[in-house]
Amino acid sequence: MGLKGKFGVYGRSMGGIATSYLSSMVDMVILDRTFSNLEDVINSKFHGVSAEMIYNIAAFGWDSSNL
Numbered sequence: 001m002g003l004k005g006k007f008g009v010y011g012r013s014m015g016g017i018a019t020s021y022l023s024s025m026v027d028m029v030i031l032d033r034t035f036s037n038l039e040d041v042i043n044s045k046f047h048g049v050s051a052e053m054i055y056n057i058a059a060f061g062w063d064s065s066n067l
Contacts, residue, residue, distance in 0.1 A: 016034025
């Protein structure tokens with residue numbers, strides 16, 4: 001990225017997914033009120049097979065697991 005000095009990123013809520021992805025490229029990471037897996041959020045907030053099917057269609061098979 002061409003930056004000099006210390007560099008950190010802050011991620012909140014869904015931004016925690018992108019922030020955890022960038023963690024190997026920066027010196028400091030702050031994750032605030034985030035979650036590790038979108039599928040768990042879908043299953044706990046919206047019960048049922050139809051919610052999971054809509055998520056799978058919208059995500060095009062993207063895996064958001066940050067464990």
